[in-house]
Amino acid sequence: MEEVRSPLQEDLSDSFQGELRTDAATCALYSTDASLYQIIPTAVAFPRDTRDVSVLAKYASENGISLVARGSGTGLAGGCLGAGIVIDFSRHMNQILKAGVDTIRVQPGATRDQINQTLKPLGRYLAPDPSNSSISSIGGMIGVDAAGSHAIRVGSIRDHVQSIQSVLIGGQILELGTEWVKPEDQSEVPVIASNDEASESFRRSSKQNDGHPAALTPATRKLDLIQQLSNLLSGSIALIKEHQPPLFRNCCGYHLRSVLRSVSGRGQINFPRLLTGSEGTLAITTEITLHTLPVPAAQGMLVVMFNSMAAAVNAMQELLVLEPAACDLLDRRLLSLGRDTDVVFHEMVDPVAEAGLFVEFVGGSQTEVAQRMTDAEALLKRQAADYRVTVTTSDANEVEKIWQLPSAVVPLLAGLKGASRPLPFVEDIAVPPPLIADFLKLAQRTFQKHEVTATVYAHAASGQLHLRPMLPLPSAPDADRLHEIASDLYQHVKAVNGSISGEHGDGLSRTSFVQGQYGPLYRIFKEVKQIFDPQNLLNPDKIISENPRLTVESLRPISVPEDPSNSLAAGLLPILNWEAASALDTALRCNGCGTCREVHSDSRMCPFFHTQSEESTSPRAKANLLRHLALASRPDDLLEDSVVRDVAESCFNCKQCETDCPSEVDIPHLMLELRAQKVAQDGLSRADRTVARFHTYAKMAARFPRLLNRLLRLRIFRKSIQRMTGIDARRRLPRFAKRPFLKSGTVTSEYNVPAPESTLPTVVYFVDYFANHHDTALAEAFVRILRHNGFHVHIPPQQRVSGLSLVNVGDVEHAKAIAHANLDVLGPLAFEGLPILCSEPSAALCLRREYPFVTEHEFASVVSSATRDAGEFLSQLHEVGKLKTDFNEVSMKLAYHVPCHVKKNAELPGLRRLLDLVPGLEVTDIEKGCSGMAGSFGLASEHFDQSVSIGRDLMDAMKGLDVIAGVSDCSGCRMQMEQESSRPTVHPIKLLAYAYGLMPSLEAAFRSIPKGTMMS
Secondary structure: OHHHHHHHHHHHOOOOOOEEEOOHHHHHHOOOOOOOEOOOOOEEEEOOOHHHHHHHHHHHHHHOOOEEEEOOOOOOOOOOOOOOEEEEOOOOOOOEEEEOOOEEEEOOOOEHHHHHHHHHHHOEEOOOEOOOOOOOEHHHHHHHOOOEOOHHHHOOHHHHEEEEEEEOOOOOEEEEOEEEOOOOOHHHOOOOOOOHHHHHHHHHHHHOOOOOHHHOOHHHHHHHHHHHHHHHHHOOHHHHHHHOOOOOOOOOOOOOOOOEEEEOOEEEEEHHHHHOOOOOOOOEEEEEEEEOEEOOOEEEEEEEEEOOHHHHHHHHHHHHHHOOOEEEEEEHHHHHHHHHHOHHHHHHOOOOOOEEEEEEEEEOOHHHHHHHHHHHHHHHHHHOOOEEEEEEEOOHHHHHHHHHHHHHHHHHHHHOOOOEEEOOOOOOEEOOHHHHHHHHHHHHHHHHHOOOOEEEEEEHHHOEEEEEEEEEOOOHHHHHHHHHHHHHHHHHHHHOOOEOOOOOOOHHHHHHHHHHHHHHHHHHHHHHHHHHOOOOOEOOOOOOOOOOOHHHHOEOOOOOOOOHHHOOOOOOOOOOOOOHHHHHHHHHOOOOOOHHHOOOOOOOOOHHHHHHOOHHHOHHHHHHHHHHHHHOOOHHHHHOOHHHHHHHHOOOOOOHHHHHOOOOOOHHHHHHHHHHHHHHHHOOOHHHHHHHOHHHHHHHHOOOHHHHHHHOOOHHHHHHHHHHHOEOOOOOOOOOOOOOHHHOHHHHOOOOOOOOOOOOOEEEEEOOHHHHHOOHHHHHHHHHHHHHOOOEEEOOOOOOOOOHHHHHHOOHHHHHHHHHHHHHHHHHHHHOOOOEEEOOHHHHHHHHHHHHHHOOOOOHHHHHHHEEEHHHHHHHHHHOOOOOOOOOOOOEEEEEEOOHHHHHHOOOOHHHHHHOOOOOEEEEEEOOOOOOOOHHHHHEOOOHHHHHHHOHHHHHHHHHOOOOEEEOOOHHHHHHHHOOOOOOEEOHHHHHHHHHOOOOOHHHHHOOOOOOOOOO
16 A cells, blocks of 8 residues: 555645645544444545546546545445545535525535525525434535435435536546536537447547546536436336336435436436435535525424334324324334433433334424324324324424434434444335335344344334344454345345435445345446446445445454454553553444534534544544554554644543543543553653643742742743743733642641541542642632531642643653542542542542543542532532522622533533522523633643634633623633633632622632733
C-alpha cells in the first residue's frame, strides 16, 4: 500500500485544492462505519468543490485507484468502506446552495436536518426521514435511497430528486436529470444497433482516446450514457418486469423500473431514479436538486400497546385502510429501552406490552386528522384484540417528541450488556405489508434454527423490517454463522416476493446475495455498471461483485493477535489501572452509529466536534483509534503519527460523550490512556507540564498575594507569564486570596478534628485548588451551610489538589503521587463511613472516577464510593426533608450554567434546584453547551482560541442576558463566563449562604475575578 500512498500527495499537490491524507492514523479512522466491517483505505480526501472531485476521478482513472464516496459514515452495511481513496464530503462540501419555491440545491455533505432548518421559514420540508436524520448526509441518503417512517405517504428520497450533478470515473462533470434519449439534432447521437453492442461501443470510444474514460468530453460521455442505457433498458423490459416487480420498498441492486419511459413518442431516461440507491458505484454525487413539500397543516398521533406481536401486526394491517402517514412497529425490547430513556416515554410505554404501534395521521385540518384518529380507535375496538391506547395527541410538537422514541432506541441496542449484541447484517428486509405476519413466522423459524433471538423494529406500513439477531461480535472463526443466518432468512424473503435491502443499501452485507434475488436480471445490472464505470473503480464490490464470501470477509478485528508481541497486552501495556482486554472491550463497544456527530445547539456530545465538525474530533474516532492501537502489529509506529496527538488533544475529559453515547462507551478513559501512552513515549509538552501544574505556582503566590494581584493587571507582566508558563496573556485570571483556606482559622481551629463522641453527623470537606487559593469565601460559605444544617465538618489540612489537570494531560505518574497523598488522608475517613464532599464538581469527579483509574491504592474504591458533589449532597438532604429552608428573600435576576461534570454526575443539577427555594431569586437557565474552559485547558495559550470558540455561545449569552450575574458550580466555567463580560459570576453555594444569612454581604459573594485583568 505504501508504494501507492507515497506518490499521491506529490501527484495531486498542484491540482487538488482540498486536503489529502495518507497517514496511517487518518486511514484507520476511515476504515469503519456503523457496520461490522473494516477496510483500511489508501488515502482520505476532503474535497472543497466539484472540481476537486473531478481531479480525483481523473487521477483514479489514469492510475487504477478506486474511489469511495462517504458522508457521515453511519451506514449499517459497509457501503462507504474501501481500499482506495475515501472521499469525505462532510467536512467542506456540506452547504445549502439555493432554496427555491419548491426545490432546494445542496451539496452531498449537508444533513437532512440542516436542509429542513433552511426550509422551515418557507413552510416546506424534505420529507424522507431516516431515523438518524440529524446526522445523515444527503449524499448518503441518495446512495442508499433512504426512506424512513413516513415512506408510506411520501416515498423515499428517490421520489424527491430532480437532478444530480455527477462526476464520472475519468473526471467528467455532468448534470443528470430526466434526459431525452434523442435530442432534436439526431446527427449528434451515435447509432447503436443492439444491446450487445452497447458496452463494446463505449470500450471502442475509450480505446480511441488513449484507453481512459478521462479522455472523453462531458458532452460525448453524456450522449453515450443516454444511448447505451436506452438500448440496454429497452431490450430488457420483460426481464425487468419479471424480476424487479413494483415492491414498495426496495433498494437492492440497481433500480431499473421507471428509468426509461416514453413521452409523446420520445424516450426519456430518468437518471436520478437510477443513480439514487446506486451507492456511488456509477457516479459520484457532488450537488443535488431536491423537490420539497409543504409542511402538513395538521398532524395527529396514536401510540398503541399490544399484548402480542401478532396482535400488533394484525392491527397495523387493519389501520392501513385509513391511509396513515406513518405506522411503526416496535417489539418489547425496544419499548423497554425507550421507557428507561425519558420520563415522557416512561408514561407512554406499557411495561407489560410485547409490541407497540406508533401511528401518525396528517391532513388539511385538525378536524380531518381528529376524525381519522377517531376512526382508528373505532377500528381497533372492532378488532377486539388486547390493546391499550397510551397517547392520543394532535399537537405537532408532541408528535415530533414522540417520534424521538423510535429514533433514540435503535442506537441504544448497542449498549445492551452482555456478550451478545444486536448485530446489523440482516436489518434491512422489505416485504409486502400484508405478508409481514407470515414472514415474521418464517423468520422466527430461522432464528430458532440458529438458536438466536432478534429485535424487531419496522416501518410496518411500508413493509420495511429492521431485524437484528442477538449474537457476539463476529470474528473470522465464527463468521460462517452470520452467512448461514442471512442465507436462510433471504430464502424466506424471496418466498414472499420481498427484498433483502429496503433502505440501507447492499454494501458489504448483502452484495453477495443480490444475484440470488434477481437471477438473470443481475446480468443487466453488470451491464449498467459497465456503461458507467468500465474500469470498476467506483466503490467496487458494492451491488456488483463476484465474491460469494463478501458478507464475512472484511469483519472488524475484535481480539488481540495470537502473537503477544503484536498486542496491547505486550506492545502497549496499559498505563491506566485497567486490563488490556478491558480497554479493548471498551473500544469495541463503539459501534460507529455516529450519534456523537450531532451538532444541534442543546447537545454537549463533543465540544470539539461542535466547533470543528471533523471526523477526527468525533468521539467514535477516538474509540476507533484506540482499537487500532490495541490491535496494531506495530503500535509504536502508529503512536508516532502526528494525527494521533491531534486526536488525543481533541478531548479534555468533559465526560459528555460518555453521558450521551447510546452505547455508553467510556471514550474519556480511552483518551486518557492514549494521552498517557503519548506522554510515556514522547514526554510532556512544555505547555502541558506548566499549565497542568498551575497549582504549584499558587504556593509561591500565597507568599505575596497582594503584589501578584497588582502585577496581573499589567500587560507586560502577563506577557512574561505567557512566555514562562504558557498561560495565555488574554485569559482573565482570578485574584489570589490573602491566605489559602487550608491555612485559615477554620481549618486550624480546634473544632476541625474528627469527633466520634459528637452527636452531630460528621462530613469531610475536600476543598480543592480554586476554593483554597482564590475563593476562600466559597469554602467558608460551604462550611457554614453544613454547620447550619447540623453537621460537624472535618477539613483534613494535609489534603492536596485533586490532580485532575495532571490526569487530563496524561501525566499519570504525578497524578498518582497526588492521588496517593489524598487517599492516605481521606481513605481512613471514608472507611469509617464519612461522606467526602466537594464544592468543585471536577474534584468530585476526579475522586470518584479518576483515582480508581490511575492507582491501585487500597482506599481508591472506598473514597470513590464516599465522594459526593456538594449540590448532590445538599439536594438529597432536601429530598428527605433534612435541609433547612429558612432562606431570606434575595431579589435578583441570575443566569445559571450547568457544568459538564455536574451534568455527568446528576441528570438535574442539585444546587440549581435549591436556588428555586430562595424567595425572590429569578434564575434563567443558559443551555449553550460546554464552556470550553475545562480547567487548565482554557489557560494554555495553545488552546486559548479554541477554548473561546467552544464557549462562544455561553460568553455571548452572558453579554446579552438581562441579569445581574452568572451562576455556575464550576470555577473554570465561571472564568469563561466572565472572560468577555462585565457581569460577575458566583457559586450557588455562596448565594445559598447569603440567603441563609450566613454571609455578610453580596459583595463577598461575588468577589471572584477582578475587573481589569483581561488584556485589551
